[in-house]
Amino acid sequence: MIIGTPLRALNKKTAFKFPDRCVNCGQPKAELLGLSLDLGTQAKIPNLQIQVPMCKVCADKERRVAMVTLIPFLVAGLLIGIAVCVPVALVAPEGTTIQTQAFPLVLGAFAGLIGGTLGGSLVEFVVKMLAAPFYGKLLLQRPLTAVSLFSARDDLIGLSARLSSADQTLQLIFENDEIAREFAQLNPQETP
Ligand SMILES: [Zn+2]
Numbered sequence: 743m744i745i746g747t748p749l750r751a752l753n754k755k756t757a758f759k760f761p762d763r764c765v766n767c768g769q770p771k772a773e774l775l776g777l778s779l780d781l782g783t784q785a786k787i788p789n790l791q792i793q794v795p796m797c798k799v800c801a802d803k804e805r806r807v808a809m810v811t812l813i814p815f816l817v818a819g820l821l822i823g824i825a826v827c828v829p830v831a832l833v834a835p836e837g838t839t840i841q842t843q844a845f846p847l848v849l850g851a852f853a854g855l856i857g858g859t860l861g862g863s864l865v866e867f868v869v870k871m872l873a874a875p876f877y878g879k880l881l882l883q884r885p886l887t888a889v890s891l892f893s894a895r896d897d898l899i900g901l902s903a904r905l906s907s908a909d910q911t912l913q914l915i916f917e918n919d920e921i922a923r924e925f926a927q928l929n930p931q932e933t934p
């Protein structure tokens with residue numbers, strides 16, 4: 743379930759109220775995890791911090807989510823990058839001038855970077871598919887690591903925050919519809 747808030751309604755006083763239980767599974771709250779989102783130029787504040795209640799189990803799961811996103815990407819990307827870089831560097835013709843002598847290395851590194859990024863993303867995608875039953879379906883909506891650096895969003899298990907630049911709203915996407923309905927009741931002015 744998606745709850746939208748116009749960006750212009752956000753200001754320094756904005757403090758979303760959450761039900762006093764885990765945003766993902768509804769168990770009693772054990773700790774608060776932070777979401778942070780850059781709002782761009784449309785809002786009155788540049789950046790929004792949200793404190794999200796979570797139970798111990800889900801918070802631990804969230805802290806381990808790098809195991810199925812960042813780590814497969816880095817490990818597979820590195821291995822595939824090396825596997826591409828070395829043969830390309832060996833096969834590429836060496837230049838005859840001083841300026842072009844390093845050409846095989848440059849070409850190898852470039853091919854390795856591209857191959858590593860693509861290969862790492864593919865492996866990350868597959869690992870995420872396999873992990874989704876355990877981490878929840880919002881995991882599948884998280885952008886791949888290679889893309890996430892360029893996207894205006896932040897994710898936790900059970901809750902994603904993102905900017906919709908098309909209609910200038912902040913979107914909060916809940917995995918758990920019951921929590922989302924309680925959230926909407928707790929924040930009536932925020933949800934037109
Ligand atoms: Zn939980």
